[in-house]
Amino acid sequence: MTSQDTAQRPALRSQRLNQITHEPHQKLDALVKAHKPFETRENFARFVVAQYLFQSELQALYTDPSLKEIVPDLPERCRAEQAKADLADLDTEVPAPVAGAVNAPSKAHALGWIFVSEGSKLGAAFLIKRAVALELSDTFGARHLGEPAGGRAEGWKRFVKTLDGLELSAEEEADLDKGAVAAFERFTVLLEHAYAAQPELA
Numbered sequence: 001m002t003s004q005d006t007a008q009r010p011a012l013r014s015q016r017l018n019q020i021t022h023e024p025h026q027k028l029d030a031l032v033k034a035h036k037p038f039e040t041r042e043n044f045a046r047f048v049v050a051q052y053l054f055q056s057e058l059q060a061l062y063t064d065p066s067l068k069e070i071v072p073d074l075p076e077r078c079r080a081e082q083a084k085a086d087l088a089d090l091d092t093e094v095p096a097p098v099a100g101a102v103n104a105p106s107k108a109h110a111l112g113w114i115f116v117s118e119g120s121k122l123g124a125a126f127l128i129k130r131a132v133a134l135e136l137s138d139t140f141g142a143r144h145l146g147e148p149a150g151g152r153a154e155g156w157k158r159f160v161k162t163l164d165g166l167e168l169s170a171e172e173e174a175d176l177d178k179g180a181v182a183a184f185e186r187f188t189v190l191l192e193h194a195y196a197a198q199p200e201l202a
């Protein structure tokens with residue numbers, strides 16, 4: 001971060017989150033691509049394993065009643081079921097849980113994780129186009145990358161608007177940031193785990 005970046009703190013919370021996760025996002029994007037998920041269905045299935053693990057770890061957050069009060073359609077936003085169906089389409093076993101999942105985070109910390117999970121639906125718009133070459137789609141094998149009901153951009157805008165409108169203490173604000181950064185770290189761990197499980201495909 002340059003001194004200019006430090007001086008210019010974004011006005012909106014979501015912009016701050018975008019800024020602090022920019023580098024982790026770039027690294028993760030490069031790591032995803034390094035595993036060549038669109039080269040074969042087997043490679044893609046490993047990516048789905050990571051997505052499934054991530055989404056299933058977040059299921060408790062997506063269904064949390066106090067978070068649902070903030071984001072009413074939160075449970076419908078979770079993609080664990082779609083990722084599970086994708087695994088079945090790809091003849092891939094549902095993976096065992098991996099130690100180190102997020103556990104009972106504070107409300108703000110949880111929202112940091114959900115920010116990342118929801119944001120990943122934007123990149124998914126690009127990924128699903130590439131999955132078509134493997135004859136996968138939002139009804140087979142790449143369901144979890146599909147357009148959410150009500151629209152991808154619209155769903156994201158609604159989430160961000162809600163997030164930006166919340167009243168948070170300075171401590172919660174810091175917790176939110178930590179949650180977002182932790183989510184990127186976790187996805188990285190799960191991605192490496194998923195490909196390491198079948199080293200010949202990595």
Ligand code: HEM
Pocket residue numbers: 018021025028029032033115116117118119120121122123124126127183184187
């Ligand atoms: C687990 C978290 C995430 C993963 C695994 C992920 C993965 C990716 C990948 C692989 C791409 C490249 C697609 C391509 O070039 O074909 C991408 C693009 C993108 N992602 Fe993410 N992403 C995540 C989180 C986020 C978040 C939190 C945001 C927004 C706040 C976001 C916004 C975007 C956008 C706008 C693009 C397309 C344009 C660009 O590269 O900037 N992603 N993502």
